[in-house]
Amino acid sequence: MHTLPFWFLVLSLFLPRICLAIAWLQGNLVPFHFVGWIPLLAAILIPRILILVMIYQTQGLSLWFLIHAVAMVCVFAGAGSEPARRRRRATDY
DSSP states (O other): OOOOOOHHHHHTOOOHHHHHHHHHHEEEEEESOOOHHHHHHHHHOHHHHHHHHHHHHHHSOOOHHHHHHHHHHHHHHHHHHHHHHHHHHHOOO
């Protein structure tokens, strides 16, 4: 059984793309047999989903999976409110 390093699990909460790049350069992602363009596109466009898949493959539905799932929901929910807030501030002047 291959496990993800602890540093990867913690840092990927805050910097998912950078953590995926560092783990790939270190060779930590070799056990995850990602073949084709879909994992590369997922790492670039939606890295949090790729990280959830990796955690599920190694640990199943664990505490780390739930923490990352909550972080993903919070990020996606907050991303929609930022442009609306910018528009409101721009029209206030």
